[in-house]
Amino acid sequence: MATVPVETLDIIKKFGPHLARANATRLDTGVEPDRTVKTHCCFCGQQCGIQLLVKDDQVVGFEPWMEFPFNRGKLCPKGVKRYLQESHPDRLLHAYERDALVPEGFKPIAYDRAVARVAAEITRIQSQYGHDAFAVLSGASLTVEKAYLMGKFARMCLKTSNIDYNGRLCMVSAAAGNKKAFGIDRAANPWSDILQAEVVWISGANIAECAPITTDYVWQARENGAKIIVVDPRITPIARTCDLFLPIKPGRDVALFNGILHLMIENDWLDHDFIEQHTVGFDEVAVHVKGWTPQRTAEVTGISERAIRQAAEWWGTAKTSFLMHARGIEHHSHGVQNVLGAINIVLASGRIGREGCGYATITGQGNGQGGREHGQKCDQLPGARDVSNPEHRAYVAKVWGIDPSELPGPGVDAYEIFRKIDAGEVRGLLSICFNPIVSLPDNNFIRRTLEKLEFYVAIDFFLNETARHADIVLPGSLHEEDEGVVTTVEGRVIKINKAVDCPGDARQDWRIIQDIARQLGREQGFTFSSPREIFEELREASRGGIADYFGITYEKIERQYGVFWPCPSEDHSGTPRLFEEGSWNPVAKGKGRFYFPDGKARFNVARYTPPAEDTDEEYPIILTTGRVVSHFLSGTQTRRIGPLVDHYPEPRLEMHPLLAERLGIVTGDWATVESRRGACTLRVQVVKTIRPDTIFIPYHWPGRKSANQLTISAQDPISKIPEYKVCAVRVKKADKPPEYVSELEPQQ
């Protein structure tokens, strides 16, 4: 039973979160570093270039890396303070075994003994209940090499189909929509195309806080004369500087896109030649959007008809444009429909695959793009191949030296793995760099489910909140302790360079995985001696696939400041802009620009359905969740970095003055938010930057501060992304603060 072994507060006292601050060498302005290492930020999908300053095998500071073309030295607060997580007091330096008899709940054990116990438990569970009874949950912050290895480890070593990753909570609606419309899942354009756009359309993307460097591109476009349209339920920082703000009711994006297409057709703001030559399916979509009159669109979306007409005119009549979206339209039970609606207005405009004419989804996690291309998704093999496709299986099996029949079939998504644990079908779990007890919706269910596991091993560099349930914890590596490649928001493959060694008994994650394989007696295929060796095999495994990395080498990445995939051969320089006339395309083979056998993009009818849980008399307010600039995802790293916690110490409940007045609440009051799944009491911030029918809570905190106690586990039927962006709640002023409000808060 993977219960928390002792009182949570006792675990926190030992393992944190504690706060790291600049002190000693890091505060000494006269310190001369031993070396400077060019690498990238460990946080979001922008993957800004940065130089780490290293002295005595410790990261002591940073300097901008001015030459790296994406960010040209610019960083957000997280990038500036990232170096403080290295040499952190909470860093796991040993393997640990749960022990309810020691005060902190876990006792250090020898690394080899820990690995032996993991292998013994995997063997026991799989021989008793079958291969699929052991599941793997992986992470999209891992390098491409590690993500590749995790998929190979699950399928070839553990022979389980049950592997998925935390990109399931992030990018999968965009991925599914892009594959349906374009046949390929990658940002269509490099960010440099934003600068030449006449109109930049940003839907559901709080870029100033979640992808800050993108803000700079948008502002440069604005300086060049671009009109900026922002669609969001909140007046986010980018919305404060836009030309047209559409305050959409959460969960209604597809209705807006359909309404825009309706007006484009009505006013003949269409690129007929492009639609005719490069797409299929327009007529059916045109019939569907006939019903999306401006009046109906306004009623459903809560946006004024005038603003809808203005947006349609600017979008429809532009000569160049760039549309981008993020989780705001993707985190829905109909996230794929929202994405398809967005793509329809891009295709109807014909403005894609050309300079200054682009479309992109903004990846969230550091390797959100590369982490979803090479086999750690439940339905996917390396090179974005399909685990159900016999040809794809045969190709990858050959690279791995096994028979295709030995490869398991498709598994289930990350949330479904927890449902399987609850049902007793999955008995054992290995997680790496995944903190589901904070990041999954309806997380009281996740906590109860974890307690049903017979065995749980967590690999991480800090003891995250989920790992407190583990039987064994193995100390993995920080970003700066290993090398490998990562694929950025643009589809640019870049290189992470090692700055320092792993401390204590901590090891690079790929070594830990190989140690488990060896201990299981299944080391065939897991004898790599470096990330470079893994990458060489990955190049071959992705060769000929849609996400083709065959032509990418570490040296070429260094030379070119990254290589955009697809890159099919060593003499190919990569593909910054997809869908250009004559660009490499192994599916269309010269028949067209898009990745289908006929080379044509697909219009898809994008259907509007209300959110899974709409408001009613009992729960009359919409809750939407998201990020703040100072923190990242489940906060395992950023809640340990002092200056970032100082910026934003705890979640605030944002509500509009009209709602606050109705509830008798003022800024600084405590209020309790209740959904059908849970409740939490937070301090209120009254803001004019949100719709009066909606409240916002950032989701980076665990336990009683966790927004995901409230959120709903409804999922998109295609992408299986959870509906983080809308559920129904009620709010009332709290009589008193919650019992614990400090960082040392017991989780339950």
Ligand code: SF4
């Ligand atoms: S968090 Fe993202 S935007 Fe900020 S410095 Fe890191 S990579 Fe750049």
